[in-house]
Amino acid sequence: MTGQPARPRVYLDHNATAPLRPEARAAAGAAMDLACNPSSVHAEGRRARALVEEARSRVASLVGAAPAGVVFTSGATEAAAFALTPDLGGDGRRGFGRLLVCATDHAAVLHGHRFQRDAVTVLPVLPDGLLDRDALGDALAAGGPALVAVQAANNETGVIQPVREIAATVRSAGGMLVCDAVQAAGRIDCRDFGADVLLLSGHKLGGLAGAGAAVAATPDVVWGAAMLRGGGQERGRRAGTENVAAIAAFGAAAAASAPGPAVGALRDRFEAALLALAPDAEIFGRGAPRLPNTSAFAVPGVVAERLLMALDLDGVAVSSGSACASGKVAGSHVLDAMKVKTDFTSGAIRVSFGWDSVAADVDRIVHVLGTALHRMRRGRLRAAA
CATH class of the missing domain: 3.90.1150.10 (Aspartate Aminotransferase, domain 1)
Known part of the structure; x- marks a missing residue:
């Protein structure tokens, strides 16, 4: 027939x-051909380390951060759990007693943080999906300095929050802003958001699943306690041998995104x-x-x-x-x-x-x-x- x-x-x-972008496929293939631990000190290990650090620079460039501020994780879900902790610090402050989170944020942010339930306030949005900034102001004024989490762009509706203005409000109240930029990165310019921490994911950009990042977008961020402990990878912030192929693909996809x-x-x-x-x-x-x-x-x-x-x-x-x-x-x-x-x-x-x-x-x-x-x-x- x-x-x-x-x-x-x-x-x-x-x-x-x-x-998967062609550039990311090529980068992942080259890393898999190398197949070496980037913590090893021999020539093969140094080549693997070079791939990781090149990707770190590319991811940092995508969001206008310093490469040293990029902490690679298994994805944005882990990045959110790593960053959204009461002991995150910066600008002379260490630790926050409460978390304010936007009601339309991703479940990884709404439920993946490390705060006690009674320390979390969910902030409402207006009918168009934008954060109710009056509610944000009231919540910031209602207690001590807070860590705030607001998604840059919603994964369901695409609604873009005014991150720069929100960041200024949070900072003036002595808080810090963690911004889920997973959907925004590569689609809008994320280089001047003003947030303290950005969360990213490789596979949303056309890389491989299995690589994400928490990025210190301002120089005064002091990371909280590591979630994964063991070796000294990622400067002691995230233990475990790096997924070199996924990280290389992440970097290549970040460089190709415009x-x-x-x-x-x-x-x-x-x-x-x-x-x-x-x-x-x-x-x-x-x-x-x-x-x-x-x-x-x-x-x-x-x-x-x-x-x-x-x-x-x-x-x-x-x-x-x-x-x-x-x-x-x-x-x-x-x-x-x-x-x-x-x-x-x-x-x-x-x-x-x-x-x-x-x-x-x-x-x-x-x-x-x-x-x-x-x-x-x-x-x-x-x-x-």
């Missing part, structure tokens, strides 16, 4: 994981077509600054799980909110915090473009989405009859 060749799939889930207008044009083109197909669609965070690659939306009466399955069967990969919930389609704490109506939250879909996205990808998802919505609407009409 012969048939039509299968159409190539379209991947529009970069916020979950970006496809914010540009092209991906934003794709996102805008998609949203215009979406609203033409479904004028009643809700695009979350549309009234706030957003990442140029991210579109989170819902169509009334359309359940996310059914729409995800329809798109997947027709060769288009997108997601529903965060991809960090064991592959489940579940409710979104982000949309709940934004007080989005339930009939929209049940249908929330996230489309995220990236470095390998092209105009044809927009045409494909619009065609497939239009077909799926037509079928679902026709099914609802039949059921109602």
Whole structure:
């Protein structure tokens, strides 16, 4: 039997994981060919160490930090747990009795810190997803100096927080700001955020999973106690032999990442077509600054799980909110915090473009989405009859 060749799939889930960049693949391959411990003092070990330090410089350059401030971890989740500790210090201060965290931050920040539960205050957001800065000011004034965690750009909606202004507010109250820049890095300029610590992830940039970093973005950061203890790797801040291949790929992906207008044009083109197909669609965070690659939306009466399955069967990969919930389609704490109506939250879909996205990808998802919505609407009409 012969048939039509299968159409190539379209991947529009970069916020979950970006496809591996050619530069990162080459860097990882070179590191695996070397296959040596970077703590060894022989020539092979020194070459492995050189790869790690080159990656450290590249990651630091991406966010405008000093290479010495980069602590490599297994990913952003570990970086968050390492940085969000009561004994983080800086500018003459050592330790914080409380943590203030934005309600729409990633679960790794909301639940992965090292503070006691009763020492944590969750800060609300406005309906557009931006931090309620009046609530931040009130919380800062309500007790002693606080460590504050605010995501630079939301992984579900793409909403960008005014990090510089938030950092100034926190600093004036004697606090420090830890900023999850996982989604922002490589998509917007993160070199002058003013935050004290930035959290990064290699695979969001087009590197390999298994490498992330906590970055001291200001020179006065004094790291807290190490989580992983043993050897003296990462200057005693994170024990364990470095994942040289993933770190090298992280550095290569960081060097290849450059914010540009092209991906934003794709996102805008998609949203215009979406609203033409479904004028009643809700695009979350549309009234706030957003990442140029991210579109989170819902169509009334359309359940996310059914729409995800329809798109997947027709060769288009997108997601529903965060991809960090064991592959489940579940409710979104982000949309709940934004007080989005339930009939929209049940249908929330996230489309995220990236470095390998092209105009044809927009045409494909619009065609497939239009077909799926037509079928679902026709099914609802039949059921109602």
